[in-house]
Amino acid sequence: MATLYHSPNSRSDAIAALVRLLKADVEIREVEIPRIDGSGGPDPDNPHPEKKVPYLVDGDEKLRERGAIITYLTDKYPDAKLGPLPGEAGRGAYLSWLFYYQGVMEPVIIMHMAGIEHPYMKSGLRDFDTMMKTLNEALTDSPFLMGEHFSAADILCSSPFFWLSSLVPEDGPIPDWVARCEAKMKG
Ligand SMILES: N[C@@H](CCC(=O)N[C@@H](CS)C(=O)NCC(=O)O)C(=O)O
Numbered sequence: 420m421a422t423l424y425h426s427p428n429s430r431s432d433a434i435a436a437l438v439r440l441l442k443a444d445v446e447i448r449e450v451e452i453p454r455i456d457g458s459g460g461p462d463p464d465n466p467h468p469e470k471k472v473p474y475l476v477d478g479d480e481k482l483r484e485r486g487a488i489i490t491y492l493t494d495k496y497p498d499a500k501l502g503p504l505p506g507e508a509g510r511g512a513y514l515s516w517l518f519y520y521q522g523v524m525e526p527v528i529i530m531h532m533a534g535i536e537h538p539y540m541k542s543g544l545r546d547f548d549t550m551m552k553t554l555n556e557a558l559t560d561s562p563f564l565m566g567e568h569f570s571a572a573d574i575l576c577s578s579p580f581f582w583l584s585s586l587v588p589e590d591g592p593i594p595d596w597v598a599r600c601e602a603k604m605k606g
Pocket residue numbers: 429430431452453469470471472473483484485486525
């Protein structure tokens with residue numbers, strides 16, 4: 420059986436929710452991590468090379484980064500239909516959202532929270548407002564990022580709005596989308 424190394428109230432919450440929705444044959448093992456407030460610490464039982472979460476170990480396969488773990492799990496458990504498989508309609512959009520999250524959204528949000536701006540960042544990643552515009556446009560006429568169908572891309576891309584509720588704007592489609600995602604994740 421695969422093992423997910425998870426710490427509640429962290430980025431691994433999204434993967435723990437996905438495991439439950441997929442009814443995946445994955446044991447969820449809780450480990451400690453160092454927290455930004457100084458509590459916690461690296462857990463000797465966490466095999467992640469940097470002692471981070473999430474980390475998925477499936478036999479000889481060892482996966483870090485939520486986008487990779489999500490792709491691996493939705494490919495392995497296709498019956499839940501939380502991510503199109505290779506050759507299925509929407510696969511390109513699905514991968515694009517997962518990689519957009521990992522490559523753009525997460526660094527842009529971290530820099531926004533840290534109050535950092537730099538021309539190199541703007542040229543490579545754009546900025547927080549552009550990222551929010553991208554989400555707003557995708558969600559203006561659609562309940563979910565991939566249209567009518569909830570997918571694991573929604574789980575990943577909505578995740579920062581759960582741990583940083585100050586990021587949720589008052590207007591536009593994002594607040595309702597976050598609420599829809601939360602309802603889907605609760606099953
Ligand atoms: N880009 C990684 C980020 C993983 C990450 O930074 N996880 C945090 C939890 S929110 C962590 O494990 N921090 C522990 C540490 O900094 O040592 C992903 O999306 O999976």
